[in-house]
Amino acid sequence: VDPAFDTTNRFREGWKYFGWYDYLARIRDNVEKFVTNTSLNAQFYGMTSEEFCHREEPVWYVFIDTGEHSAESLTPEVAWVERNLMPGGIVIFHDYMNQYTAPKEAADRMIESKKFELVPIDWAPIIKYVKENNLEEGNNSWHMLGNPNPNFIGALRRCR
Numbered sequence: 652v653d654p655a656f657d658t659t660n661r662f663r664e665g666w667k668y669f670g671w672y673d674y675l676a677r678i679r680d681n682v683e684k685f686v687t688n689t690s691l692n693a694q695f696y697g698m699t700s701e702e703f704c705h706r707e708e709p710v711w712y713v714f715i716d717t718g719e720h721s722a723e724s725l726t727p728e729v730a731w732v733e734r735n736l737m738p739g740g741i742v743i744f745h746d747y748m749n750q751y752t753a754p755k756e757a758a759d760r761m762i763e764s765k766k767f768e769l770v771p772i773d774w775a776p777i778i779k780y781v782k783e784n785n786l787e788e789g790n791n792s793w794h795m796l797g798n799p800n801p802n803f804i805g806a807l808r809r810c811r
Contacts (some may be wrong), residue, residue, distance in 0.1 A: 720746050722752050736809045768807065770806035
């Protein structure tokens with residue numbers, strides 16, 4: 652679920668610098684490669700939060716990347732996850748613990764409900780791999796200002 656799929660979304664204006672014109676095709680290609688390489692059964696929807704959050708269906712994995720990262724925009728997505736994520740399922744928050752505060756605050760509320768638990772991420776080997784393979788070259792990411800190797804996602808598991 653990503654605001655980039657909405658062609659009227661104001662955040663698309665800045666995406667000309669990031670190849671937004673083929674964003675959906677790139678994401679769909681990556682998901683299809685992942686599914687093929689792992690033999691997983693996955694469905695890629697490619698729609699906005701407003702479109703998707705009206706659907707009701709059980710899922711095992713959700714990646715939340717809300718446009719302006721506000722509590723208001725996260726509310727319907729988090730409510731949908733709380734209704735539809737299966738026990739044992741994983742939700743990933745993008746822009747978690749960086750200059751945006753709403754994703755971490757939403758995750759904290761979910762943990763406080765006792766229905767979700769934090770999934771610790773060991774960033775050391777990930778950052779080591781990124782450095783060894785020079786994967787950040789040319790990346791002027793805003794994900795964690797002042798951090799050359801941003802660890803900008805957080806994960807929760809549905810307990811019950």
